[in-house]
Amino acid sequence: MSNVTIRNIKTICTAPAGINLIVIKVETSEPGLYGLGCATFAYRHKAVRLMADEYLCPLLVGCDVADIEDIWQIMNNNSYWRNGPITNNAISGVDMALWDIKGKMANMPLYDLLGGRSRMAVKVYRHADGGTLEQVASNVKRFMDEGVGHVRIQWGGYGGRGRGKRPEGAPEGVYYDPDQYIRDTVGLFEYIRENVGWEVELLHDTHERVPPIKAVGLAKELERFRLFFLEDLLSPEQSDWFRIIRQQTTTPLAMGELFNNPKEWDYLIANRLIDFIRVHISQIGGITPARKLMILCEAFGIRTAWHGPGDVSPVGHAANIHLDMVAPNFGIQEWAGIGDRLSEVFPGSPELRGGYVYVSDKPGLGIDIDETAAAQYPCSEGVTVWTQTRLPDGTANTP
Amino acid sequence: MSNVTIRNIKTICTAPAGINLIVIKVETSEPGLYGLGCATFAYRHKAVRLMADEYLCPLLVGCDVADIEDIWQIMNNNSYWRNGPITNNAISGVDMALWDIKGKMANMPLYDLLGGRSRMAVKVYRHADGGTLEQVASNVKRFMDEGVGHVRIQWGGYGGRGRGKRPEGAPEGVYYDPDQYIRDTVGLFEYIRENVGWEVELLHDTHERVPPIKAVGLAKELERFRLFFLEDLLSPEQSDWFRIIRQQTTTPLAMGELFNNPKEWDYLIANRLIDFIRVHISQIGGITPARKLMILCEAFGIRTAWHGPGDVSPVGHAANIHLDMVAPNFGIQEWAGIGDRLSEVFPGSPELRGGYVYVSDKPGLGIDIDETAAAQYPCSEGVTVWTQTRLPDGTANTP
């Protein structure tokens, strides 16, 4: 109990790098004391904003900012039906902001508040793709030259080279052929290992684009290339297939960016069916549940690899990295880079140096937002279609 | 393919009986042809409306109304992150409306379209509570006199008699004592069986209010009263405890009104850990997934008992009952009653006669909405607090 209370919850939507970001600012009864949290669900930003403005704000005004655990439970249960991407992101915005406030009140960076550093800095993986094998190889080498030891490789976009072929008269969407993609991916790894060598840790993201038994086969075929991990091999609904994969191959498995319900991860962890938990922290409801998830994974020998591409705000990246600093079972951090415009809107953003990312040592999350700058980059309002992936015959294909 | 397309998606919020209801109207390119669907998430109606108006409507205008399966997949995947109560309810509104349209185009009641009747009418259970044991018994007898064979009993509200005691200085919320509740509930069943007899099927809803091992114990203690089912004994997050319950008692188990993610139910069904699936159909995304779930359950000997209290719109009730008419594995239907005001706003609502409910034989769902009447009952805007349940020491207690 602190006698500092929540005075207002404010939602800021901004898209400095072209991707819609949602950041929540919790303002307190203490003048000048506020916290920031990431609530980014890029494709439904208006719904998240409404949830925060119309439901969480009136619910929480007057609550003591110290009682994060109780507030999290109240937010989670208030609407009776819970979980899901919109609810969880709004909750996350408030939850992270409360942790930010607590850090500021303690005058400590969040990682110190959470138990202190387990490491000096946070190693990252970068993403290298290209239209040709040569381009991918050249991009991998460029990262290696920059000191990055872990590179995720892709030939073409997600779904592979076939991507983009749209049959005549077929509905809009991203068309691709899972079989060509698999052949290409095995070929890609052969090429990279032959031409770039073994002194780099390689990763790959299938983005849930292959049917289950093909996923088992792909994991097994890639075993000989000794991946650091193979990412998002199965849709959450079909994750029980990891049991079959586990019987046949040692390819390390990372999973979870789509997760927003505890039943999606609990059995994967308790049965050691994956090796890296890769949730998007705001999707599961913020730092409070992520910290518990990280601790649960530690008990089962599973490491962290929080989701960290451009659809996470710099505030969310800062939260990722504070947790990374603390976790004994930290694995790796996805890192897509924070460009100039983003850094300008979010002063104090984490920074990459060599293959490591560093978080600010200022109290709390150590990051701020320039609201005037943010307002210059309004969110796009249209409905996205990149998610409409289809097979060559036109079948919608659940990622 | 029908060459009839979606022209508009319109959201209607109304509260004729004091509970916020959300109904979606899908208007087509065919003059006068439209469908209705239930999208009721009573405690977040504004978020569901925004999802339908701002995201689903622009996404779907121009789609062929015949392609329900494809449209459902597109709705489900469009935002990449999926499931959860807001997304699923909005999807349900559109999905049910498309089935309503298909029924109208086929000139068949929905149950005929889905394969035809398995029974004459749909048996229901009613809810009897009371502040004293005598009151509960008297309410049970009243239902029996009306021809109702299945009655759910409760002493006090959910959480039992203790409900409402709020310790001084404690935050707002519903306070209750799980131990007193359990003692009272066993006592209630003893009283009812002694005073009302065995010629009535009794049910009970624990509303996830007891810790897991107490839940196991309660199920076991109640076995001798031969319940028709014991409902919502565990929170979705703790449903693996059903494995332990299954080893110890034959009390039939019903579960699911909180479910909004397939991983919450898949293992319960595949392992036969429950006996009745009790989802709120709009919470899981409408008729398309509910029909699949009902068929999945049939394979495992599990029966249906769709959620049907006042936080389901009459349109949703009609959808429940059409599925009930068809399912070989129909179990029972929860029925809270549809009063005069609701019937006036929703002409063609299902009707109770004796212990059975009857659905309209008109094409599609067979129910309509009087939008002028609906507009007279605006939704309440406040934030609910009934969900804030707490133990006597103030602990927030996840339902």
Place this chain on the structure above:
Amino acid sequence: MSNVTIRNIKTICTAPAGINLIVIKVETSEPGLYGLGCATFAYRHKAVRLMADEYLCPLLVGCDVADIEDIWQIMNNNSYWRNGPITNNAISGVDMALWDIKGKMANMPLYDLLGGRSRMAVKVYRHADGGTLEQVASNVKRFMDEGVGHVRIQWGGYGGRGRGKRPEGAPEGVYYDPDQYIRDTVGLFEYIRENVGWEVELLHDTHERVPPIKAVGLAKELERFRLFFLEDLLSPEQSDWFRIIRQQTTTPLAMGELFNNPKEWDYLIANRLIDFIRVHISQIGGITPARKLMILCEAFGIRTAWHGPGDVSPVGHAANIHLDMVAPNFGIQEWAGIGDRLSEVFPGSPELRGGYVYVSDKPGLGIDIDETAAAQYPCSEGVTVWTQTRLPDGTANTP
């Protein structure tokens, strides 16, 4: 309920392409309104006809055609002992005809009635065999030139090159040597991958001709050729061996043309022991159970590949393809081709164009029968012997 009733059930046996086909015509109280269903059990057509004429017809005359689910249950239970190839085929004939009638009454193609299209067209696999490796390769290439992307290959007939060698004095039957067959099959795949390449999806059908542990070995040896699937590897009685196969190899497994009892498939699906369900739809009792099976498989990540050779009538092919159009988890369709004589007897038969098959858009199944033409091709009455497979020492070998 439609007040249209079953007036007569008529069985038509015809063999336009030399294979006995059985089609059931359900005539209704509505003049000119009838439906067709496939009841083809090629080797026992007289028994199926008797079942329909002597038992199902008197049982069902007067039933309302709308109540398909109830009628299916009644047909299934009427003789107390149920399942099996004769009973199920007769039931299928009536069941499909009732769905055909429902589609006609709704004025919709069956795929629209069942939920609408999931794809533009239905991709197929064709069968390429040959006495020499060169012939097989040349047949594969021919299919590829026609736009077919999936080809099932076989050296010789089922059982391989050895087929046909009959030891002196031995009883009639097909003689073959499982060991030679396995060696040949591995050699065949090596030859085809080397000479035809990897841009074609290859399949293989073992027709249950090898003992279990050899089957495990064959699946494992073929893994490196990345099959689309390996078909009917084990007899239904020995399908528990799939558990062992699943621990050792990622070769995708298709199973089921022999199935006619739910206990043959339930555990394979619930334990994800196969990847494609390949039942002969009329063998399991028609569209009603096939639709449920398809939905059951969807929940477990298993795809459909309905049995579709020449011992399915064009009416049965149409039913296959309507389901294929709807299933989100459609995998592939076996396609043996419908020649001129068959098309003449069955106007409106599905058509192959490129590697895809297209079904008629007319109401119901969209296919008709010319009974006068059908009568010109009477069924053969003899008893088949091709099924009498024997090992070189004369042992009868259960497929």
Place this chain on the structure above:
Amino acid sequence: MSNVTIRNIKTICTAPAGINLIVIKVETSEPGLYGLGCATFAYRHKAVRLMADEYLCPLLVGCDVADIEDIWQIMNNNSYWRNGPITNNAISGVDMALWDIKGKMANMPLYDLLGGRSRMAVKVYRHADGGTLEQVASNVKRFMDEGVGHVRIQWGGYGGRGRGKRPEGAPEGVYYDPDQYIRDTVGLFEYIRENVGWEVELLHDTHERVPPIKAVGLAKELERFRLFFLEDLLSPEQSDWFRIIRQQTTTPLAMGELFNNPKEWDYLIANRLIDFIRVHISQIGGITPARKLMILCEAFGIRTAWHGPGDVSPVGHAANIHLDMVAPNFGIQEWAGIGDRLSEVFPGSPELRGGYVYVSDKPGLGIDIDETAAAQYPCSEGVTVWTQTRLPDGTANTP
């Protein structure tokens, strides 16, 4: 090899006791040497006759009668699709007749041929029912007075007292209420144990009339009455529920009269989920598979209790009892009695003396048929409706 061959296969249909019986007579190349087998599928006798006359007879004429195992495999595989009630009964007729012939050629009763007697005589259970508890008790006592130690009890018919109530306007069928039936059955056992005592082994047949979880509950509630066994508690499709029953109660379980496919029994036996195998021998294909099944059960500590009511011909009863004489793991024999008319048509029928049944010591099955007498009792041609069981709301209820 015997050089005696099959000359003709003849089907005899007769109904001396009002139930359709099918007996197959295999005539040989040896004048006067023939065998009899039971092929009784009472509700589809015309289909079984056709199968034998049109398919098995032309297939087998000329085969050596000594090669039973080979002939059985040929019969089983000849139509490719196999199992099911019609195919198996026809096969059984031939199979039993071949064993009868073999016994005659060896000049030995069948039990001697199969390994010799394990016991002097075969103990049976009888069926006692009644409209009142007093009547049931009196019928039990009557059997006890006759020396019968095992009695199966039932209040009313299958489905209990409620049987026969047909709601107005409801379709034909047997209506019953599972819940009333369960309450009554527990009451019946209480009454019989109190009024008749514990010196009689009691059995009960649920005839698959209750939903799975109620079946679990019934087995558990009956535990305290120490049943000899509880029979046919679950439909074959839902037999996996025996796993749950096995965790909760020691009530001995008998199962199997509906079985006609090996996948219905294999896992029940291998996992020791039942205690008595109760198949109708002709339903599974005759003595050849029944002898193997009996041996399989021995390995797992499971006993035999072959199905033996009036829908088994005296020839089938004789086969049951020959196997009973031999099996070390014999459990009990169901016995409905063979009246005068039946004995007249089937000279040499087994006879009941005290609580034991005795089989003839003549060679082979030891039973004959008087074809002239048989012809006086033609089979009824109508379609049965007793199997159309329905719940009070009209739902067809799969036995």
